[in-house]
Amino acid sequence: MKTLGEFVVEKQRDFPHAKGELSALLSAIRLAAKICNREINKAGLGDIVGDAGETNVQGEAQKKLDVYANERFKAALEARGEVCGIASEEEDHFVIFDNELSRDGSYVVLMDPLDGSSNIDVNVSVGTIFSIYRRVSPVGTPATMEDFLQPGCNQVAAGYVVYGSSTMLVYTTGNGVHGFTYDPSIGVFCLSHENMRTPKDGYIYSINEGNYHKFPQGVKQYIKYCQEPDEATKRPYSARYIGSLVSDFHRNLIKGGIYLYPPTAKTPNGKLRLLYECNPLAFMVEQAGGKASDGTQRILDIKPTSLHQRTPFVVGSTNMVEKVEQLLRDFPDAK
Numbered sequence: 001m002k003t004l005g006e007f008v009v010e011k012q013r014d015f016p017h018a019k020g021e022l023s024a025l026l027s028a029i030r031l032a033a034k035i036c037n038r039e040i041n042k043a044g045l046g047d048i049v050g051d052a053g054e055t056n057v058q059g060e061a062q063k064k065l066d067v068y069a070n071e072r073f074k075a076a077l078e079a080r081g082e083v084c085g086i087a088s089e090e091e092d093h094f095v096i097f098d099n100e101l102s103r104d105g106s107y108v109v110l111m112d113p114l115d116g117s118s119n120i121d122v123n124v125s126v127g128t129i130f131s132i133y134r135r136v137s138p139v140g141t142p143a144t145m146e147d148f149l150q151p152g153c154n155q156v157a158a159g160y161v162v163y164g165s166s167t168m169l170v171y172t173t174g175n176g177v178h179g180f181t182y183d184p185s186i187g188v189f190c191l192s193h194e195n196m197r198t199p200k201d202g203y204i205y206s207i208n209e210g211n212y213h214k215f216p217q218g219v220k221q222y223i224k225y226c227q228e229p230d231e232a233t234k235r236p237y238s239a240r241y242i243g244s245l246v247s248d249f250h251r252n253l254i255k256g257g258i259y260l261y262p263p264t265a266k267t268p269n270g271k272l273r274l275l276y277e278c279n280p281l282a283f284m285v286e287q288a289g290g291k292a293s294d295g296t297q298r299i300l301d302i303k304p305t306s307l308h309q310r311t312p313f314v315v316g317s318t319n320m321v322e323k324v325e326q327l328l329r330d331f332p333d334a335k
């Protein structure tokens, strides 16, 4: 058995100049994940489910566990000193860690502390997503907006935790994707999925079809394509939609499949946030041999302009994502 801690240290030796900062940072994330896992596991008992009574900058009602997870991850990251600031779905602005130690931190972290939080009250899997960059501002000064608005291709690490039938932490530092399953009896994440690869073709499609009438023509065509019987290409595909991005992504990564959140009339740029939902998952999927697109371009090439910006998102098995891109080209919407 190999633990996450051991694995990270072992991998660090592959980078002769690494100073162990990233390992310390990952261990902060590991600790916060364990604490959140403990609370999520007993949701339903005590006063931890339900709304917190506030809305976030995006006008969404915050759940108590959204707030809790945000505080836990923030505190764990601030305590280590490798991070000079964070941005989060639950914070209007980025947060500068302005103390002696953190000012010298080389990294910034962007996160969705609790993804799929509407599922928490009904005992369905939720997650945490994180994205890590090297700062561009000088070490020793407070973090700046520029540190956070970097294109996804600059990420040095990214990952997620899925609090599901078991809890898993999956991450990449740009050398493959590795998954660890939490053993609660010893409180340790154990290596269970080394070097994860996603199939080039998949047979699962994941989309909120309730929004069908507002989808672009190309996406409607793709849904029709998924449902059309054809033995040679093993269609119809199966529809699976949990409503927690992390969980839908994790299943499709392992089994092969595609997840789509297209633009709709209500959300013309889609619903998902580029910096802390789409970029980290795009980095992961590419590292596993898959693809992530906004329908026309690679997610990781988008130059962000604001912290909470949204983007349409098409992610998963390469051949499936390319099929969607092709149909969007072939069936353009009237402008």
Ligand code: AHG
Pocket (backbone or CB within 6 Å): 060, 089, 112, 114, 115, 116, 117, 118, 208, 243, 244, 245, 246, 271
């Ligand atoms: P969050 O809970 O962080 O706000 O994210 C919710 C997201 C994502 O997890 C999920 O895939 C998507 O919202 C579901 O949206 P719909 O309910 O519109 O399908």
Ligand code: MN
Pocket (backbone or CB within 6 Å): 112, 114, 115, 116, 245, 277
């Ligand atoms: Mn989310």
Ligand code: MN
Pocket (backbone or CB within 6 Å): 066, 089, 112, 113, 114, 115, 116, 117
């Ligand atoms: Mn969230």
